[in-house]
Amino acid sequence: MAAASETDQQAGLAVFKEILHQLGWIDGRNVRVEVRWAGGDPASARKDAEELVALPADVIMANGQLGLEALLRATRSVPIVFNNTIDPVGSGFIDSLARPGGNATGFVLFEYALAGKWVELLKQIAPTVSRVAVLRDVVLPAGTGQFAVIQSAAPSIGVDVSAMNMRDAAQIEQDITRFASSPNGGLILTGSPLAVFHQNLVVALAARHKLPAVYYRRYFVTSGGLISYGPDIEEQYRGAARYVDRILKGEKPADLPVQAPTKYELVINLKTAKALGLSVPQALLSRADDLIE
DSSP states (O other): BBOOOOOHHHHHHHHHHHHHHHHOBBBBBTTTOOBBBBBHHHHHHHHHHHHHHHSSSSSSEEEEEEHHHHHHHHHHSOOOEEESSSSSTTTSSOOOOSSSSEEEEEEOOOOOHHHHHHHHHHHOOOOOOOOEEEEEESHHHHHHHHHHHHHHHHHHHHHHOOOOOOOSHHHHHHHHHHHHTSEEEEEEEESSSSHTTTTTHHHHHHHHHOOOOEEEHHHHTTTTEEEEEEHHHHHHHHHHHHHHHHTTTTTTTTGSBOOOOEEEEEEHHHHHHHHHHHHOOHHHHHHHHHEOO
């Protein structure tokens, strides 16, 4: 069950199935893999969750916060393996990272400390930026947590940060347009289902108003965003497949610790940098895992 960029998720699903195959689970032979795409829509996520629980499923893999939340509303007994989720403890999905306790376990998208790196990267790639709007979903604990880390890191870097609470498309466009009316601005898009849902809008607005922007996932940059720093998403799918294997062989989610990423990747869109009139420092170019030209 997935949300986010469908191309991105299709690639992750292929990795997930490949690892299952290596572990002896072959789709159509000794296991059946049912797929649902919620597309960032809460109503679709609820419908998909109810369908999957009713199959019935032996284990469900949920990609992202939205799918996990919908599944936990639909069942507290069917085992769930999640990935690409932020702060599952703060959101009330599990008891603790070491001992999840209920019917869900998996892999967090990143730890909050990563958010401090985003503001550092923004200042490195766009040194004239002195004002930063942080787009967040204020309803999520993760929205508050990510902003708090960015706010804490900002003074030492020489930028003022302000929260921009994401709601609907019209409000996002209005707020970014207003923010861009003053000079030396930049954006940070924090992780949330709303960020995924409004992905194309935020990238387009950043381009239109010539605002340097930092994102938390690679696919924002491959679709035109400036720079991203976040986890290796394929590794999350590999881990999820291994946990699904262990649950199918009898282990319980409550006993499998939730894991954080061990590898992060830096992606820069050089075409976007040129359009913004930015000269990417050599230090960033040499660190980048991928350069989009």
